[in-house]
Amino acid sequence: FFSLGFQVAPETKAVMKWLRSIPFVLSASLHGGELVVTYPYDYSRHPMEEKMFSPTPDEKMFKMLAKAYADAHPVISDRSELRCGGNFVKRGGIINGAEWYSFTGGMADFNYLHTNCFEVTVEVGCEKFPLEEELFTIWHENRNALLNYMEMVHRGIKGIVSDKFGNPIKNARISVRGIQHDVTTGN
Numbered sequence: 001f002f003s004l005g006f007q008v009a010p011e012t013k014a015v016m017k018w019l020r021s022i023p024f025v026l027s028a029s030l031h032g033g034e035l036v037v038t039y040p041y042d043y044s045r046h047p048m049e050e051k052m053f054s055p056t057p058d059e060k061m062f063k064m065l066a067k068a069y070a071d072a073h074p075v076i077s078d079r080s081e082l083r084c085g086g087n088f089v090k091r092g093g094i095i096n097g098a099e100w101y102s103f104t105g106g107m108a109d110f111n112y113l114h115t116n117c118f119e120v121t122v123e124v125g126c127e128k129f130p131l132e133e134e135l136f137t138i139w140h141e142n143r144n145a146l147l148n149y150m151e152m153v154h155r156g157i158k159g160i161v162s163d164k165f166g167n168p169i170k171n172a173r174i175s176v177r178g179i180q181h182d183v184t185t186g187n
Helices: 010-021 059-072 107-114 132-154
Strands: 026-031 034-039 094-096 118-125 173-176 179-184
Touching (some): 010 107, 034 059, 059 094, 059 118, 107 118
Parallel strands (some): 026 118, 034 094
Antiparallel strands (some): 034 118, 173 179
């Protein structure tokens, strides 16, 4: 993933190490410049294709996570609202990242491929660099959507994998039939 000749910044390495050391299962990256929620993969399976749908094996789960955010956001979910530069209304305010635009080295792809963490990218507003006086409104537009998204941590499979004596098993591989993406237990 990060072996394409890229120089990885020290702070990026630190975040990667942190993500591998704590068993996070859900995260979101907040950006500006559009009103949409994207989900992995952000990098196209075919590097020569700029806008190519590139689903993960967990496509249904990612769509559900992205919709949980988008549906709770008053502007993203407003079907009459014109979107900044692109129109995501017909898509419900969500899109596969690589289908929108493909790029390599994104955190959402890293998290999915190298940790148990499912991450979406939230474009929180039309302005890439909003003015200070706009931040209060942006916060209120995103507050309930963030809370709704965080509640999604309770969806899916959860529990404790233990041996016959009740001791937790570290790094046990968990597979779901029909999904070609395993996760492992934490400490």
